[in-house]
Amino acid sequence: MxxxxxxxxxxxxxxxxxxxxxxxxxxxxxxxxxxxxxxxxxxxxxxxxxxxxxxxxxxxxxxxxxxxxxxxxxxxxxxxxxxxxxxxxxxxxxxxxxxxxxxxxxxxxxxxxxxxxxxxxxxxxxPLGYVTAGASLVATLGVSLLTTSDLRGADRRVTGKPLLVWGGSSSVGAFAVQLGKLAGYTVISTASPANHEYVRSLGASEVFDYHSPDVVANIRAAAGPNLSLVFDAISENGSLEASAAAITASKGVVASVLGAVKSPLPHVKIIASGARLAYEQPDVGKKIFEALQGLLDRGELIxxxxxxxxxxxxxxxxxxxxxxxxxxxxxxxxxxxxxxxx
Ligand SMILES: NC(=O)c1ccc[n+]([C@@H]2O[C@H](COP(=O)([O-])OP(=O)(O)OC[C@H]3O[C@@H](n4cnc5c(N)ncnc54)[C@H](OP(=O)(O)O)[C@@H]3O)[C@@H](O)[C@H]2O)c1
CATH class of the missing domain: 3.90.180.10 (Medium-chain alcohol dehydrogenases, catalytic domain)
Structure with a gap:
């Protein structure tokens, strides 16, 4: 060269x-x-x-x-x-x-x-979208990703627990929806109506229009009483507050991609998250890159x-x-x- x-x-x-x-x-x-x-x-x-x-x-x-x-x-x-x-x-x-x-x-x-x-x-x-979603799910929300070694001889895990991904049509959100679904969660998401089919194709069970005044009520009804984990891939224009309000469990965590704000609700923590966690916590980085290689090799990552x-x-x-x-x-x-x- x-x-x-x-x-x-x-x-x-x-x-x-x-x-x-x-x-x-x-x-x-x-x-x-x-x-x-x-x-x-x-x-x-x-x-x-x-x-x-x-x-x-x-x-x-x-x-x-x-x-x-x-x-x-x-x-x-x-x-x-x-x-x-x-x-x-x-x-x-x-x-x-x-x-x-x-x-x-x-x-x-x-x-x-x-x-x-x-x-x-x-x-x-x-790269950045996947690493942000992966590091946040693992390090902030405690989701355990399926790596190639996990999959050896094992069936797909189904936790049945709900996970809300706010902003599933965004680049980061699209990877979070997939990773949540692959980890066995029932994924609920938000997007504009034109992107609902797309976000469903990534693995979301239900997708709601975030412009609707009923969006939080719709999520809560769909999630049932055990929604405690939210990945907010947008984290601005009121999405963190809406994400916190969507939590139906007695305690919950919202992972924010744009820094933490004070939670409006005492039972909900809003925690700053992001791609940096993959390097601040090298075991997390190793895990998400191993999972990524496996997903690509199996042709599973969209x-x-x-x-x-x-x-x-x-x-x-x-x-x-x-x-x-x-x-x-x-x-x-x-x-x-x-x-x-x-
Ligand atoms: N902390 C980190 O390490 C880190 C890393 C990467 C990105 N980020 C940040 O994460 C954010 C997303 O990045 P990206 O690359 O994923 O962005 P992007 O793909 O460019 O975001 C565009 C998407 O955002 C959706 N959207 C916008 N406002 C929304 C809202 N209020 N509720 C739900 N969805 C909404 C739009 O959905 P519709 O078109 O369906 O309406 C659109 O599909 C950015 O602010 C970025 O700076 C942080």
Whole structure:
């Protein structure tokens, strides 16, 4: 390779992005270089610019989600080799560990192999959404995910307990619905009516319109008296309060993806959750990545519906604008490196 072409933030709080050239990055112990085929967008990408956070220096390249092929391996890498098809949840510790570029640095604890029955575009939709849902369910709500070793010789577990996933059509929520269902819960969710069938197809038993004034009453009636666990994949615009009010058990927990607020109800805890838990609690990270590899290998994980943005990296400014204006619904915006004009 001759170097990296990176979509770069060059001015704070500016949504004007520029493609810049950088030399081939040096790999540290345990690191490898991925040639990106597809990059997926997350809200944090444009929020970092809007709130000027998580951008330690300029020029900077952000983004967490890539799928592609390993083209170079550093010292002490175990389990991955040149030529592997992978998806990776990037650390963003330097600009070269970000996503919106031709090549990204990552490591084994953030990466899984992608079987041929998933396209790179589909695979790119998985990392941050899956890790956020998985880490929150396991570390905050105490859900136990089925790993490959759990499944060996065992039947599917059915707890019969209800789990509410607020915002099941969001990228994060879509993975939470699937993981909850696979862990044996009866999943109840919320979404706009246009996405109800989609969220049911992910494994939700019942889906309610969050715009309805009756949404909390409908959830409580559907859940019965034992709803104690809520994963709120939205955590804004009143969803945390509604999630807390939906709890029917004598005690309950709401996992929030946007930080904790004071619970309006004494018997309900609202706990800040998120992808960081996969690294703050390495046993949790290990468990959810093992579960992810198994789900992909068995073809069981449903990726987010892919919307390909035209122009590859040249289309990212338009995609971030769609994010900022809340115009993304039940889909993941994906950029193909091959569509980029450099
Ligand atoms: N803490 C973390 O580690 C972490 C990680 C990832 C994401 N997040 C945060 O989690 C949130 C979701 O991220 P994402 O990537 O999943 O977003 P996304 O897919 O872009 O979210 C769009 C979806 O949100 C749904 N939605 C919006 N408002 C809603 C509400 N009040 N109730 C229910 N559903 C609602 C929409 O549903 P309809 O179209 O059906 O109406 C739409 O499908 C963002 O705020 C993001 O910053 C946090």
């Amino acid at each position: 001759t170097g990296v072409k990176a979509l770069s933030i060059t001015q704070r709080k500016s949504f004007k992005l520029t493609i810049l050239d950088f030399p081939e990055p040096k790999l540290g112990p345990g690191e490898f270089l991925i040639e990106n085929v597809a990059v997926a967008q997350n809200p944090v990408d444009w929020k970092q610019v809007l709130y000027d956070t998580g951008i330690p220096q300029l020029p900077w390249t952000n983004g967490a989600d890539v799928a592609g092929t390993i083209v170079k391996v550093g010292p002490n890498v175990k389990g991955f080799a040149v030529g592997d098809r992978v998806l990776s949840f990037l650390s963003r510790q330097t600009a070269r560990h970000g996503a919106y570029q031709t090549h990204s640095i990552s490591s084994a604890d953030r990466t899984v192999k992608v079987p041929n029955n998933y396209t790179f575009e589909q695979a790119s939709t998985v 990726p987010n519906p892919v919307t390909i943005m035209s122009g590859g990296l040249n289309g990212v400014e338009a995609g971030w604008e769609l994010g900022r204006t809340h115009a993304i619904s039940g889909e993941k915006l994906v950029y193909r490196m091959a569509d980029t004009v450099f």
